Amino acid sequence: MRGLVPNDFPQLHGYMRTTPRPGAEIILTSDQEETVLAQWQYGLGRALVWTADLEGPWSRDWSDTAAFRSLWVQAIRWSMPAPGNPNIAVRVMPSSDGDGTRARVLVDAWAPGGGFRDLLASSADIAGPDGASRRVNLSQVAPGHYQGDFDARSPGVYFVRVTQTDTSGEVVASEIAGFDRAYPVEHAPAWGNRTLLERLASESGAPAIPTPADAWRRDTIHRTAPRDIWPELLMTAVSLFVVDVALRRLRPTWADVRGVVATAKRIARMPVTATAHAWEWFVAWPGQGNAR
Structure with missing residues (x-):
């Protein structure tokens, strides 16, 4: 107004x-x-x-x-949200140290002229999801860069307010940030289960792809294409039909079958010159030349 x-x-x-x-x-x-x-x-x-x-x-x-x-x-x-302080940048992320239950406050401080602000007394007031508040002192680890860790094992939202003062005790910068611990550590994403993947590849016959570059290898791709099998099925059906008709017309007994097998074996052992005479004898065998 x-x-x-x-x-x-x-x-x-x-x-x-x-x-x-x-x-x-x-x-x-x-x-x-x-x-x-x-x-x-x-x-x-x-x-x-x-x-x-x-x-x-x-x-x-x-x-x-x-x-x-x-x-x-x-x-x-x-x-609209208030614009951030251009002389300070605050980030909160999971800490790389410890067992994954801690978070790290990272602060970058600049002077109005663009240079780094060093030797500032920096602290972070943290409000956890349980409502409890605590203060963590931040240490300078590089020009204009301060950091500090705090316990963030409880799931929920953490509000972090960073305050920096100079040697005279005057507040020169202040900023608010947040951190969200959505799930317990056991629910955090883990690395791929290499043992399971290798077992699945072995049982399925798939080739192993140990490195990302191997995913582009052409020899790991098994190509398949459809093929017509109706000619084989048709020949099989015709053959079975002929056999069925022959069995119905001739109606051989087990004795006839054994006789035919024995005769075929004798013919196979005969010299080539005697094969023609043996075949004439086989055709003249009772039950072979004429249907019963």
Whole structure:
């Protein structure tokens, strides 16, 4: 509302009647003392309520005025997060030391001229998911770079507020960051199970791919293509049909089968010159030349 005079606002032709909730701040009211514009802040969250419309019949006298534009520029800026301090950058990430239950606060500090800020007394106030607060002193490990670890084994959100003071005790920078421990350590992503993958490859006959570059090898790809097998199936069916007809017509006994097998063996052992005479004898054998 900076620079705005409510008495100079155009007439508002309508609005929704509402009741402000506890903790809300009333910015504008109608001549009936009813809420037109209100704001509410809860923690870091901010909300605005405008009970009229923006371009409809209720605010038709407002939409083209400079006061209306100025009002909404200020309202939108108020609802947006405050810009960060350009002289400090704070990050919180899992610590690479220990058993994975700790988090690390990383701070980079710069002077307004662009150089590093060294020898600052730096600390981090941490609010854990259980509501308990604690302070961790940060050590300088490089020019303009400070860090410190804290216990973050409990799942939940951790709020971290970093404060830096100079040698005179004056606060030169302050920033807020957060860290989320969503799951216990046993639920954290692990490296691939190489033993299981090798066993699956062995049982399925798949080639091993030990390195990422081997994924592009052409010899690891088994190509398959469809092939027609109907000719083999057709020949098999015709052969079985002929055998079935022969068995139905001849109706041989086991004695006949044994005789045919024995005769075939004798013919196979005969010299080539005697094969023709043996075949004539075989054809003349009872039951072979004529169907019964």
